[in-house]
Amino acid sequence: MLAVRGLEVRYHAAVAVDGIDLHVEEGEVVALIGPNGAGKTSTLLALLGLVTCRGEVRYRGEVLAGLEPEERVARGLVLVHERRHLFGSMTVEENLLLGAFARYKRGERGIWGELERVYARFPRLAERRHQLAATMSGGEQQMLAIGRALMARPRLLLLDEPSLGLAPLIVQEIFGILAGLKAEGTTILLVEQNARAALELADRGYVLEAGRIVLEGPAAALRDDPRVVEHYLGIPGEESR
Amino acid sequence: MDPLIFGFLLSDGLINGALYALVALALVLVFAVTRAILIPLGEWVLFAPLTQAMLLEGKLPGTVWLSAGLLLIWAGLDRRRGRTPLWLFLAALGVVGVGFLGRSVPALAFLAALLVVLPIGPASFRIFFEPLPGASVLVYLILAVGLHFVFQGLGLAFFGPEQFRLPALWPGEAALAGLPVPRQGILLILAAAVLMVLLYLFFRRSLYGKALRAAAVNRIGARLAGISVREAGRVAFLLATGIGALAGLLVAPLSNASYEMGFLLGLKGFVAAIVAGLVSYPLAVAGGVLVGVLESFSSFFASAYKEAIVFALLLPVLAWRSVSSRVLEEEE
């Protein structure tokens, strides 16, 4: 589904992503974890074409270089941005419908059906469908950002820290929704600082530090890896002390 | 004041106000989506009636070749974009065909002039603005001023310095409350009202219009949703050129048309748009009407100073805006 080789992102002289390889297979949930500033967001932005990069990004057999972000979205590569980037002065429903804009332009049918499915998944969005996006709480805005991405019918959903800045209860709710998406077979590349929740959900994982991948493997193996336990899973477990 | 004179001045001001309101709407639309202050719009507004006048004289105006040429350059720039260059090439041929048709069938000259001028806006965006994505307002402004001089020069080359008089679509005068008002002026006001309603419906009701608004308020958000910001820019330029050209075609029979009138027209539309802080469509309309009425009354009381009075309006408005304005900012 996605194969990345030698991906490099620079901001002027500063290297944010320093030649990483990663791949995501159809139906997989892959977690990309790492500390602040490791280059996780830069990686996702490069995949979508929102920052310039070097290296090869192959998506469904196609090399993406030269494609505009919106052309990638039209191919089903959809990003939920760390900062969400909702249309604050528009209603929830307008935000959702705009998520399907590429499909609408292709003359695709079934956008209203998709809207109903998103509402079924996020009843809170259905209740607030005529409310302006800017007036919603952080958790609701995150749900709206995910809902807007789902309206594009993603083949590969890129999620950038969906739990960032949210209360624990809401984080639980968001991860519940992601688990639902996984159960339906959605392919997801999930960037998270909440490594515990991410590795519980994911099939495989990568650990990114200072722009390089330092560890990778099945999520279960990463959960037990002493380095991961010490640095990313908070309190050291009994087995490491 | 004599109520008859007052009525005259008012109707005159409202008719011109409708023109300025349309130009201001077009400028606000373009600024919202692209951050460009489209100074050359005034030239394009005049290109339309001048093209019509030449066609009615049985001549093929240079705007036909300009429009077709810009479309061909666009096709060249987008040569690797699938079928796009083919469609652009066909559009260029179509423009030339429409030119010849308008020249031989006077009844079609109005429509032909509109169609000939229409591609100039989006093609200019593609050729001059798109290569500088995300440039500052100042860079775009300098570019726009440069284009204004280029298009004004082309206007002189195509149409010469003389004034053209165009036949009214709806000739004669109507008596409104005992006041003779040119029917063409009523037509202009009605057209302005209809265009405003259509624009409102487009932006509020259609997903395409909402996508344009989305591109205006949050570029990154728009791209995440699969909306092309470049395409939004082209559509904004297309709409602006269409609104402007139609306004020019409707107003030309009321006054003469000559190539150098574009700049002042664009500038007055700009004053109206500034009244709206370059963000509010209803205020842009109000600003246009204000400029039109102010100009009409000042031309009666102090005709030598009428332009000065209109532009002096900028000062209090800018002062008021600078203390109370809501600046157009990207949403996060």
Ligand SMILES: Nc1ncnc2c1ncn2[C@@H]1O[C@H](COP(=O)(O)OP(=O)(O)O)[C@@H](O)[C@H]1O
């Ligand atoms: N727009 C930018 N300009 C300059 N440096 C940036 C920019 N965005 C990110 N960086 C730097 O790149 C590095 C990686 O950032 P980022 O990809 O946001 O990491 P993460 O998402 O893992 O926290 C950091 O050192 C950050 O300071």
Ligand SMILES: [Mg+2]
């Ligand atoms: Mg980040």
